[in-house]
Amino acid sequence: MNNKIIALFAVIVIAVAGVSIVAFMSNGDDNDNDAYAVSLNGVEATESNVRDNSYLIKRNLIVCTNGEATGNVAEFLNYVTSADGQKIVGKEFISIDKMTDYKDPDKDGKTMIAISGSTTIMDTMTRIAEGYMAKYPYMKVSITGGGSGQGASNTINGVSDIGMCSRDLKASEAEKGLIPTIIGKDGVAVIVNGAGVKDLTIEQVAKIYDGTYTNWSQVGGVDKSIGVVCREDGSGTRECFEESIKASTPGWKMKSDVNSLSSTGAVIKMIGNTDGSIGYISIGQLVNL
Numbered sequence: 001m002n003n004k005i006i007a008l009f010a011v012i013v014i015a016v017a018g019v020s021i022v023a024f025m026s027n028g029d030d031n032d033n034d035a036y037a038v039s040l041n042g043v044e045a046t047e048s049n050v051r052d053n054s055y056l057i058k059r060n061l062i063v064c065t066n067g068e069a070t071g072n073v074a075e076f077l078n079y080v081t082s083a084d085g086q087k088i089v090g091k092e093f094i095s096i097d098k099m100t101d102y103k104d105p106d107k108d109g110k111t112m113i114a115i116s117g118s119t120t121i122m123d124t125m126t127r128i129a130e131g132y133m134a135k136y137p138y139m140k141v142s143i144t145g146g147g148s149g150q151g152a153s154n155t156i157n158g159v160s161d162i163g164m165c166s167r168d169l170k171a172s173e174a175e176k177g178l179i180p181t182i183i184g185k186d187g188v189a190v191i192v193n194g195a196g197v198k199d200l201t202i203e204q205v206a207k208i209y210d211g212t213y214t215n216w217s218q219v220g221g222v223d224k225s226i227g228v229v230c231r232e233d234g235s236g237t238r239e240c241f242e243e244s245i246k247a248s249t250p251g252w253k254m255k256s257d258v259n260s261l262s263s264t265g266a267v268i269k270m271i272g273n274t275d276g277s278i279g280y281i282s283i284g285q286l287v288n289l
Contacts, residue, residue: 034273035279035289038287039191039199043281044131046095047190056248059240059282061093061121062180064163064173067153068142071162072109076141078102079132080125080183083192086145087285088128091282093184107138117151117164118236119263120186125164145263149234152178166236166282184288187283188241192269194275196221202248209245211255216276229270229279230254232262241280 037045040056049055069077077102079085079102086095105111115125122145129141146154153161153175169180190205195216200208206227207213218221230237246252261267264281271279 033191033268033289034275035191035268035271036193037191037286037289038195038197039281040190040205040267041201042199045187046284047187047283050185051094052285055187056242057190057244059090059167059186059188060182060237061118062117062168062188063115063125064152064155064165064169064178064183065161065181066158066179068179069162069218071167072111072139073113075102075105075163076113076132077181080128083183084131084186085128088131089124089184091127092124092287093186093282095184096182105196111138112132112140112142113162114142114144114160115151115164116146116154116160118148118166119145119265120166120237120285121164121183124184124284127156142259147232147234147262148236148239149159157215160232188237188280189283190280191204191271191286191289192278193271193273194222194224195226195278196224196261202245206245206252207247207255209258210252211257215261222277227274227277228255228258229267229274229277230258230260231264231267231280232260233261237264237280237282 006217043055051057053089063077065073078100081096081100083099084104086099089095122143126143129143133139133141137242147164148167151160151165154160155163155178156176169178190200197220200219204219209228213219214226215223216226261270264285265282267279268285272289
């Protein structure tokens, strides 16, 4: 990019009680995002490639309730999986094939619905809730993030009526009574900045994240150190990414000195402003690069 001063990418490793903490220094320009998605094994990160199963890193997007949903909570879920709700889902993700009908919520029933969880789904669910409340002004739907694990936990503990998870339920969550409803599908795109590559194999990604490869020149890119970014523990995006890597690379384990971020937006900002970095986000969020 002409006339642009690109700051050096710095990695500072601080040893605290035997744990490595990595801090990145970006170029500091929040309005100039240089991140881009790479293909995996020659397959682009697109919704059509997720739908036909040719793209490797993909997942279900679900909401969950503690037991079978009833009353107005059930009707809200019917709205989410209806043609009206799926029209909104389809603007960012892949909508489901089999849609449902919904009825007007009961004015004398539960009129406040609390939803929490995945930051990947949060923006879409917020738009769905806004449409629902515009249609039914007596209904109030609150949406908060926290990650897929938090959404599941909140629903188990009664803090939320509905949890959002950008992954399937864990066995331990299902055993505690959570019941999932698939509301869409998505893929996880690998994004980079200043790497000098347009395609990576899943094995190369695995070796970047386990620390085998530390310079982009080792995977056909420029001679530049790789800054590795991941999502936080409990993130459905992280779990989908890691399970896909493990499926192709048995025994794989991510290295410890990886910068962990707590939201999709934070990853987009970090990669976009940090030369030489790599991370991963929902395919539906690629429009925000």
